[in-house]
Amino acid sequence: MTRWCGPCKILGPRLEKMVAKQHGKVVMAKVDIDDHTDLAIEYEVSAVPTVLAIKNGDVVDKFVGIKDEDQLEAFLKKLIG
Numbered sequence: 001m002t003r004w005c006g007p008c009k010i011l012g013p014r015l016e017k018m019v020a021k022q023h024g025k026v027v028m029a030k031v032d033i034d035d036h037t038d039l040a041i042e043y044e045v046s047a048v049p050t051v052l053a054i055k056n057g058d059v060v061d062k063f064v065g066i067k068d069e070d071q072l073e074a075f076l077k078k079l080i081g
Helices: 007-020 037-042 071-080
Strands: 050-055 058-064
Touching: 007 071, 050 071, 058 071
Parallel strands: none
Antiparallel strands: 050 058
């Protein structure tokens, strides 16, 4: 996510809404890669928006770009298991 990223401004609220529906089973953190380039490099983020699913410290899934609510729900359900 970045302040200048139009797709991030669309995806952010959509993802926040879907995470809230998981009732605490998923925690969401947004990172502005302009402020945290070290994390962008560490997690090989080359385009925004990039969403990483991290479980027990490991990246278990990710996607780049905008997803609709059905796709986000499937992504989160896969993460939860």
